[in-house]
Amino acid sequence: MITNKVWGVRLRTRARGRALVAGSLAGLVLWQVLAVIVGAVTTQGAHVVPPLPTIFTSGITGLSHFYKGGLGPATTIEGAPDSPGLAALAVGQNGLVTWGRFWAGYLLAVGLGLPAGLLVAGARPVRHAVGGVAGLLRMLPLLAMAPLFTLWFGATGRAGVLFVTFGAFWVVLLATSNAVANLPAHVTDYPRTLGLGPVRLRTRVVLPAILPQLRGALMLAAGTAWACVLASELYGIQSGLGWALNQTLVYSLVDQMIVLALLFAGLSLASLRLIDAVTGHLTRWTE
Amino acid sequence: MRTTPSLRIAAILWGAAGFAGLWALWELAAFGVANDAVLPGPRVVLWQFERHAGGDRGLEFLGVEHSSYGINLAWTVGTAGLGWLIGSALGVAAGLGAARRQWLRDVTEPVLFVFGAVPVLVVAPLLLVWLGAGPVGKLTLVTFYCFVVVAVVAQSAALNLPPAVEEYAATLGLDAAARFRAVVLPAALPAIVAVLRLALATGISLQAGAELLGPRVGMGRLISLRAQQGNVGEVLSLSITLGLVAVLLDTAVRAAVAPALRWQG
Amino acid sequence: MSRPTGLEVRSLTVTYGSGPKAVTPLHDLDLDVPRGQFLCVLGPSGQGKSTLLRCLAGLLAPTAGTITALGEPVTGPSATRGMVFQQDAIPGWLRVADNVALGPRNRRLPESQWRPRVDHFVEAVGLRGRERAWPRELSGGMRKRVAVAAVFANDPDILLMDEPFASLDHLTRQGLHRTLLTLWQETGKTIVFVTHDVDEALALADRVVVIAGGGVRADAVVPFPRPRTDDLRMDATANALRTNLLHHLGV
Numbered sequence: 163m164i165t166n167k168v169w170g171v172r173l174r175t176r177a178r179g180r181a182l183v184a185g186s187l188a189g190l191v192l193w194q195v196l197a198v199i200v201g202a203v204t205t206q207g208a209h210v211v212p213p214l215p216t217i218f219t220s221g222i223t224g225l226s227h228f229y230k231g232g233l234g235p236a237t238t239i240e241g242a243p244d245s246p247g248l249a250a251l252a253v254g255q256n257g258l259v260t261w262g263r264f265w266a267g268y269l270l271a272v273g274l275g276l277p278a279g280l281l282v283a284g285a286r287p288v289r290h291a292v293g294g295v296a297g298l299l300r301m302l303p304l305l306a307m308a309p310l311f312t313l314w315f316g317a318t319g320r321a322g323v324l325f326v327t328f329g330a331f332w333v334v335l336l337a338t339s340n341a342v343a344n345l346p347a348h349v350t351d352y353p354r355t356l357g358l359g360p361v362r363l364r365t366r367v368v369l370p371a372i373l374p375q376l377r378g379a380l381m382l383a384a385g386t387a388w389a390c391v392l393a394s395e396l397y398g399i400q401s402g403l404g405w406a407l408n409q410t411l412v413y414s415l416v417d418q419m420i421v422l423a424l425l426f427a428g429l430s431l432a433s434l435r436l437i438d439a440v441t442g443h444l445t446r447w448t449e
Numbered sequence: 450m451r452t453t454p455s456l457r458i459a460a461i462l463w464g465a466a467g468f469a470g471l472w473a474l475w476e477l478a479a480f481g482v483a484n485d486a487v488l489p490g491p492r493v494v495l496w497q498f499e500r501h502a503g504g505d506r507g508l509e510f511l512g513v514e515h516s517s518y519g520i521n522l523a524w525t526v527g528t529a530g531l532g533w534l535i536g537s538a539l540g541v542a543a544g545l546g547a548a549r550r551q552w553l554r555d556v557t558e559p560v561l562f563v564f565g566a567v568p569v570l571v572v573a574p575l576l577l578v579w580l581g582a583g584p585v586g587k588l589t590l591v592t593f594y595c596f597v598v599v600a601v602v603a604q605s606a607a608l609n610l611p612p613a614v615e616e617y618a619a620t621l622g623l624d625a626a627a628r629f630r631a632v633v634l635p636a637a638l639p640a641i642v643a644v645l646r647l648a649l650a651t652g653i654s655l656q657a658g659a660e661l662l663g664p665r666v667g668m669g670r671l672i673s674l675r676a677q678q679g680n681v682g683e684v685l686s687l688s689i690t691l692g693l694v695a696v697l698l699d700t701a702v703r704a705a706v707a708p709a710l711r712w713q714g
Numbered sequence: 715m716s717r718p719t720g721l722e723v724r725s726l727t728v729t730y731g732s733g734p735k736a737v738t739p740l741h742d743l744d745l746d747v748p749r750g751q752f753l754c755v756l757g758p759s760g761q762g763k764s765t766l767l768r769c770l771a772g773l774l775a776p777t778a779g780t781i782t783a784l785g786e787p788v789t790g791p792s793a794t795r796g797m798v799f800q801q802d803a804i805p806g807w808l809r810v811a812d813n814v815a816l817g818p819r820n821r822r823l824p825e826s827q828w829r830p831r832v833d834h835f836v837e838a839v840g841l842r843g844r845e846r847a848w849p850r851e852l853s854g855g856m857r858k859r860v861a862v863a864a865v866f867a868n869d870p871d872i873l874l875m876d877e878p879f880a881s882l883d884h885l886t887r888q889g890l891h892r893t894l895l896t897l898w899q900e901t902g903k904t905i906v907f908v909t910h911d912v913d914e915a916l917a918l919a920d921r922v923v924v925i926a927g928g929g930v931r932a933d934a935v936v937p938f939p940r941p942r943t944d945d946l947r948m949d950a951t952a953n954a955l956r957t958n959l960l961h962h963l964g965v
Contacts, residue, residue, distance in 0.1 A: 174608060175547060175554035177562075185559030210578065290460045291467030298468075301650050301699065302692035305570065305658025306669045309676030310684050314487065389568035396570075397661050397673075411574040411662070419574055427567040434566045616773050617803035617861075621817035621868050622793025631816065635807040712807040712848045 190214065212417040220244075221417030228252040228406045252406075253425060260391060260402040261429055263319060267326025268387040272380065275331045279338020280364050289339050300332045304386070305393045312398035319401070322394040329390040330383040337379030341372035374445045377438075384437050388430040403429070489682035497682040498690065511674060515666060518690060524584075525668040526694055529656035532588045533649050536595025540648075541641060543596070544603025545633065549625075557600065565601045569594040573659050582664045591656050595648045599641070606640035607633050639713055642706050649702065650695050657691060719782075720872055720904035721747040721770060726779035728765050739765045741928030743779070747906060749871075752898055754919035755908045758963055761926045763908045764800075767876050770906060771797045784871055793817060796870035798861045798878040804849055811836060811845035813860050817868030828867070835863040838900075839893055855886035859893070866897055875907045879914070891917055895940065912959050916952060917942050924962040932962040 194214050201207035212221065226248035227238050233251055236242040282292045308325055315321035345368065353367045395404020403426045410419035472491055479490030489497070504517035515521065547554040547561075573590055580586035610633060618632045660669020668691050675683040723745040729738045739762030747753050757763040768774040769781060772791040781788040783795060796817075804813050812819075814836055818828035836845060839859040849857055858878060865873060879887045895918065898905055909915055915922045916936060924932040934955060938946060946952045 174612075175549065175551045177558055178551075178555060181555035181558050182562060185556070189559065287459075287463045287466075290463035291470060293467070294464030295467040295471050298692065298696060301695040302688055303654040303657040303668070303695070305654045306661060306672050306691070307684070307688050308658070309661065309672060310681065310688070313676055313679060313681055313684070385566065385568065389570055392568055392570050393658050393661075396573075407571070407574055408662075411577060414578060416575070416578055419578070423571045423575065426571050427563060430567045431563070611801065611803070613799045613801045613803040614805060616771075616791070617797065617799055618805075618816070619773065619791035620771050620793075620795060620797040620874070621820065621864070622791075623817070623820050627820050631820065632805060635805065638807075712809075712850070714848065714850055 209414070210416060212420070217417045217420055221421045222246065223249050224415060224418045225249040225252045225406070225421065228256055228409070230255060230401070253403075256401060256403050256406050257425060257429060259319065260395065260404065260426070261433075263322045263326060263394075263402065264387055264391045264430075264433060267323045267390065268330055268384055270323070270327045271330035271383060271387065272334055274327070275334025275383075276338055276369070278331075279335045280342060280368065282335065283339040283342035289343060293336065293339065296332045296336050300336065304329050305389060308390070308393040308397045311394065317398045317400060319399065322391060322399050322402070325394045326387045326390040330387040333379055333383040333386055334376075337376055337383075338372065341375040341379075342368060344375070345371055370444075373441065374448045377441045377445060380437060380441055381434060384434055385430075388433070392426065486679065486681065489685065494682050494685045494689065497680075498686040501683060501686070502690075508671070508674060513665075513670070513674065516671070518668075518687070521666060521668050521671055522690065522694060524666045525656055525660065525691065526653060526698070528584050528588050528667075529591050529653045530649075530698070532591030532656070533595050533645075533652045536592035536652075537599045537645055537648060539592075540596040540599030541603050544600035545607050545629075545637065547600070548604045548607035549629065549633070554604075557604075561597060561601050561604070564593075564597040569597065570655065570658065573662065577662060582662075584664075587656055587659045587664070590659055591652045594655055595652055598648050598651070599644050602644035603637060603641050606637035609640075610636045635709075638706075639710055642702075642710060646699050646702055649698060653691065653695050653698075719746055720749040720751065720784060721745070721906070722780075722782040723766075723770075724780045724782075726766070726769060726781065727777050728762070728769065728774065729777045738777075738928060740769075740776075740925075743925070743929050745923065745930060747904060749784070749904050750902050752905045752918060752920045753907065754915035754922045755906060755925055756910065756912060756915050756922055756959060756963060757908075757925040759910060762928060763910075763925055764876055766925065767797070767874050767906065767908050770872075771795055771874050773797075793821075793868055794870050795872045795874060796865035796868055797874040797876065798858075798865055800877040800880055802849075802854070802857055804857060804861050804864065806849045808849075809845065810841055810847050810849070810852070810860055813849070814864045814867050816864060831869070832867050835867040835897075838866075838897060839863040840889075853886075855882050855890065858882065858890060862890070862894060862897070866901065866903075871904060873903050873905045875905065877908055877910065880909070880911075887914070892941075894918070899940075912956055912963070913947075915959070916946060916956060922959060924959060926962065926964065932959060934959065 193211075197208070197211045197213040200211040201213065204210070208216065223244040223246055226242070226244040229235075229237055229248050229252035231237040231240070233255065235248060235251065238244065238248065242248060282288050311321040311325040311328070315324060349371050350363060350367060353363055358367065391402070392404045392407075395402040396408045399405055403422055407419060407422045407426065410416070410422060476490050476492075479485075479488050479493070482488040485493050498518075501516075502518040504515075506516075508516035543553070543557050547557045569590065572593070573586075576586040576590055580589060614636065615628055615632050618628045623631060657667065657669035657672065660667035661673045664670055668687055672684055672687050675687065723743060726740050726743040726745075727738065728740040729736050731737060739760070743762075743766070745766075755763050755766065765774065769776050770783075770788070772788050772795065783792075788795075805816070808816060811832060815828065815832045818832065821828075836842060839862055841856065841859055841863065844852070844856070849860065852860070861878070879890050882890065891914070907915075907918060916938075919936050922932075922934050922936055923930050936955070938949070938952065
C-alpha cells in the first residue's frame with residue numbers, strides 16, 4: 163500500500179480498530195448517562211434503562227432461572243439461589259442449543275443448496291424454472307413463517323433446524339446457480355480437454371471456481387440463518403437463547419435481556435468470523 | 450452476456466413452467482399427506498384466501514378489530530415501506546459518506562460492524578419494552594435494519610470503485626464533489642439498487658416477524674392468531690399474499706431504476 | 715526567445731513505505747520537457763516510469779523535489795494535465811459522447827462552446843456513428859479511442875499517457891499510433907508517453923529518455939521524419955539507436 167499522501171484523490175477510508183474500541187466505550191458511557199437520567203426522572207427508570215452495574219450483576223446472575231437442570235447443581239425452581247455459576251450453566255446450556263441449531267440448519271442448507279445449485283445450473287431451462295420459483299419463495303415473509311414450522315414439527319429443536327434450513331437454502335441455491343451461469347466458458351473448457359467427467363468437473367473445477375463469488379452469499383445465508391434461529395426461538399420453541407430472550411420480554415427483565423442480546427450477538431459474530439475464515443482459506447488462491 | 454428477445458421469452462416460459470411444477474408438486478404432496486390440517490393443497494389455500502380475505506367474524510371475537518387482509522396488508526407493508534424509505538435514505542448517505550470521510554467511518558463503524566453480522570431482530574424485545582407494542586417500535590426496527598444493510602453495501606460499493614476511474618476523472622479537472630456526483634454515485638448505484646431490493650423484501654419479513662410478538666394489527670398478528678388456531682392453510686394464505694405484494698413492490702422498484710442501470714447491459 | 719518549458723522536474727524523489735521495507739523507485743531525478751514535445755519514457759517494469767507519470771499528473775505527492783508545469787508548481791491533479799491510463803478507466807455508465815464530454819461539461823460552460831470540440835474529437839478518433847454506444851459494447855481498442863478523444867476534448871496543455879496501448883494487439887495499436895500522431899500534430903500538445911516497448915517509442919517520439927535505478931539513464935533525440943513507417947526497422951541509424959536504448963534497458 164502506498165503510504166505517500168495522494169494529492170487530490172485520497173478520499174478513501176479504512177476501518178480502524180481503535181475507532182471500534184472508542185465507539186464501544188462511547189456506547190457504554192452513553193448508556194450509563196442515559197440510565198442515570200431516565201432513572202432520575204421516571205419511577206420505573208432503572209427498570210427500563212438499567213445502569214451498567216445492574217446489568218453486570220443481576221443481569222448476569224438472574225440468568226440462573228434459565229438453567230433447566232441435568233448438569234449436577236440444583237435449579238432455582240428446586241430452591242437454589244441465583245449465582246454466577248448457575249448463570250454460566252444456563253448460558254452454556256441454552257447457548258449450546260442455539261449454536262447447535264444454527265450450525266445444523268446452516269450446514270444442512272449449504273449441503274443441500276450447493277449440489278442443488280450445481281445441478282440446476284447444468285441446464286438453462288431448469289435454471290430459469292427453478293430460479294423463478296426460488297426468487298418468489300425468497301420474497302415470502304420468512305420470519306413470520308416460523309409458526310408454520312412449529313405447527314408442522316411441534317415446538318421442537320427439529321422445527322427450528324428445518325426452519326433455518328428453509329430460510330438459508332434458497333440463498334445458497336440461487337447464488338450457486340447464478341455463479342455457475344456467470345462462469346466464463348474457458349474455466350470448464352480446459353479441464354474438459356483433459357477428459358474430466360461431469361461429476362469430477364463439478365466437484366474439482368466448477369465448485370472451487372465459483373467459491374470466491376459464493377463467499378458473500380454464504381455470509382448472507384449465515385445471517386439469514388441466525389435471524390431464523392432467533393425467530394423460531396422467540397416464537398414457540400422452549401429452549402435456547404432466543405427463548406430466554408422472549409422470557410425476559412414477558413417479564414420485562416431488561417437487564418437480563420441486554421445480557422442475552424449481547425451473548426446472542428457474540429455467538430453470531432463468532433460464527434460469521436469462522437465462516438469468513440474458512441471460506442477465505444478455501445479461496446486464498448484468488449488473492 | 451447479451452439476451453436476445455427469443456431467449457427472454459424462453460426464460461419467461463420456463464419460469465412459468467417452474468411455477469406450474471411447484472403447484473403440481475404441492476398438490477402431489479398434499480394428496481400424499483391427505484390431511485388438510487397438516488398440509489393443505491394450493492386449491493385449499495386459495496379457497497381460504499377467498500373466504501377470509503374480506504374479513505372473518507371469528508377473528509373479531511378474538512379481539513381483532515380489522516380482520517380483512519386489505520387493512521392488515523396496508524398496515525404491515527405501509528409501516529415496513531416507511532421504515533425502508535427512511536432507513537435506506539439514511540443508509541445510502543451514511544455508507545457513501547463513510548467511504549469518503551474517515552471521521553464518519555469511525556463513527557459508523559461500530560454499529561455497522563456489529564449489526565452488519567448480527568440479526569437486527571435481536572433488539573426487537575428491547576424496542577418493545579421501550580416503545581411499546583405500537584407501530585413506532587416496529588418502524589424503528591425496520592428503519593434500523595434498512596439503515597445498516599444499505600449503509601454496509603453502499604460503503605463497500607463506493608470503496609470498490611477502481612482507483613483509476615476516479616483518478617481519470619481528477620485529471621479531467623473534476624474536484625472531489627464533482628467526482629462524487631459523476632463517478633462514485635453512478636458506480637455504486639447497481640450495488641445500492643440490489644441492496645435496496647433486498648432490504649425491502651427483508652424489511653417486510655422483519656415487520657411481519659416482529660408483529661408475531663403481539664401488536665393489534667398487521668399480517669404478522671393474523672399469522673400468529675391463525676397459527677394458534679392450528680390453521681395451516683390460513684397461515685400459508687397470509688404468508689403467500691404478503692410475499693406476492695413484496696414481489697409486486699420489488700418489480701416496481703426494479704422497473705423504476707431500470708433506465709439508470711441500462712449501461713450494465 | 716527559447717520555447718517555454720512544458721514540464722520541469724527537479725530532484726524528484728519518491729519513497730514508498732518506511733524502515734527496512736522502504737522502496738525508492740525515483741531518486742533525485744531531473745527532467746525538462748519543452749512545450750510541444752512528444753517525449754517517450756522507457757524503462758524496465760517496476761523502475762518508476764508510472765510513478766513519475768503519477769507525480770506529473772498530481773496524483774502522487776513526491777517525497778522530495780518539485781514539479782513545475784508551464785511555470786506553475788504541481789500540487790494536485792488538474793485539467794491542464796490530462797492522463798490516459800493503462801487500465802480501462804473511462805466510466806462505464808456514460809455513453810461514448812457523454813464520456814468525451816465529461817471534462818468540458820464539468821466546467822459548466824454553455825454547450826455551444828464545447829459541443830463542436832466533442833464532436834470533432836469523436837470524429838477524429840473514428841467513433842463517428844458510435845456516439846450513443848455504451849463502453850461495454852466497444853472493443854478494448856475502441857474504449858482506448860474514447861479515452862484519447864476525451865482527454866483531447868478537455869483541451870489540456872500536457873498529455874500524460876501511461877502505457878495506454880499496452881494491452882492491444884499490434885494492428886489496433888498501430889491504428890491508435892496514427893490517430894494519436896495526427897491529433898498531436900493538429901493540436902501541438904506536450905505529450906509524455908510511458909512505454910516499455912522500444913519500437914513504440916521510436917515510432918512516436920521526438921525524444922526518448924530511459925528511466926532505471928531511480929534516475930534518467932539515457933536521453934536521446936529521435937531524428938527520423940514523420941510519417942514513420944515499418945521501414946524504420948531496416949534503417950541503420952534507427953537500429954543503432956534501438957540497440958543503444960535496449961542496452962540501457964539492460965537487454
